[in-house]
Amino acid sequence: MESEQMFGPVEITDHRKPFDSHEAITYREDIEPMLNQRCVVCHACYDAPCQLKLSSPEGIMRGANPQKVYHGTRLLAAEPTRLGIDAQTTAGWREKGFHPVINERNQDPQTNLANSLIYQVLAQKKNHPLPDKAILPDDFDLSLNREQMCSTREKYADYLDEHPLWGMPYALPALNDTEYLRLTQWIKDGAPMSAPRPLPDDIIEKVADWEAYLNGDSLKQQLASRYMYEHLFLASLYFSDLPLFVENAPETPPSVFFRLVRSYTPPGEPISVVATRRPYDDPGLGEHGVERIYYRLQHDTEVKVAKTHMPYRLNEQRMDWMKSLFNEPDYEVTKLPGYDNKVSSNPFIAFDELPVSSRYRFMLEEAEYTIRG
Known part of the structure; x- marks a missing residue:
């Protein structure tokens, strides 16, 4: 109520501009x-401090959450909070307990600064070096298991009083004057960000080709695609014509990446x-009124950091x-495995009808990716 009196009512807006x-x-x-x-050296992982991911506009708009992702003494599983998966809108993240770090109330320069947690902690470091x-x-x-101090804007004064030296970047030198002034002006202007770069036509065609392949109707293809997905869901997929299985790297590092996701919607429709x-x-499936799962390539717009980046080339x-592994060999899939945990969690049961040699080669010939995962 105090924030509403000072800064006006909450108004969640999309800060991404064309x-x-x-x-x-x-x-x-x-x-x-x-x-x-x-910032992203700390604020890019799933378990970033206060779950604040500054590696994409979506992460900045999502904000922070005091709950720890990994907690060794927790007896019950926590609700997942994976960016881009477990909620699709800023409002959805607010329902999951995330609080804003940029202003979501009256949009004027003074309020944009006063009601921005990011600005407050940057100014704190500037004033208390x-x-x-x-x-x-x-x-x-x-320490790795330190207590998290995830202040909201409303409780920031207490945080400042208790830990005046804990401005951001935490335990690191302050921003230089140029960096500080630029970020301050950006926040003052309402923290506008950028929508993703539109995908070029050739990439769109390649995505369509791969989604068409992965979503074939035969039981053979559906089982093979399920196997591929369960091994590649963590990968940063990218397109490159360089040959596979040799030591090479693109002269120009790829800038467009995708994640392989399961979707309730088929190719050609927005991913669900x-x-x-x-x-x-x-x-x-029944709860969502669909008969099958589709495997889709979701554009991944987060900044890549080495500790979470597992590149996997498509061509x-x-x-x-x-x-050659899953379509050309002569074998028959008589029935798709269900999702009972005793079946789905055991690949030797779930994928029993896929050729053993094909599964072996899939793992062996991509051993670097397999071990890294």
Whole structure:
């Protein structure tokens, strides 16, 4: 109520501007590089501090949550909070307990600063810099299992009083004057961000080709696609004509990545992500009024960081290789496995009708990816 009296009612808006707009270009050229350089090293993973992911506009708009993702003493499983999977809108994340870190009330310059948690913690570091000493004060806890201090904007004054040196970046040097002024002006302007770059026509065609292949109607193809998905759902898929299984790297690193997801909707329609805890969990087809699952390539717009990036190349050679493993051999799939946990969680049962040699080669010839996963 106090925030509403000071800053007006909550009004959740999409801060992403059209890709070619001046605001979007400014974000990509001036703001995003600073976030990538100074922030995403900590705020890019699933278990980022306070679950605040600054690696994409969607993560910034989602905000923060005080619940720990990994908690060794927890007896019951926590509700997953995977960006892009477990909620599709900022309002959906608010329902899951996430609080904003940029202003969601009256959109004017003064309120944009005063009601922005990001601005408050940046200004805190500016006003309370680290002591000029070689070793940090004992007040800083850098242990892996440290207690999280996830202040909301409403309780920020208490956070500042208790830990004046805990401005952001936490336990690191403050932003320089240029960085600070640019971020301040960006927040003051309402924190406009950029919509994703539209996919080029050749990429759209390749996505269509792969989705057509993965969603064939035969039982043989459906089982093979399920096998591929359950091994590739963590991959950062990209298109490149470079040959497979040799030591090479693109001269220009790929900039467009995809995730393989299960969807209730077929190719050609907007993706409706199946948000289950595990890749082999029951998708609840009956509850959603569909008869089968579809495997779709979802554009992944998050900034890539080494600790979560598992690149996997797609091209014609890859598709031919997969067909040689799962489509060309002479075998029959008589029935698709169900999603009873005793079946779906055991690949030796679920994929029993796929050729053993094909499963073996799929794992062996991509051993680097398999072991990394």
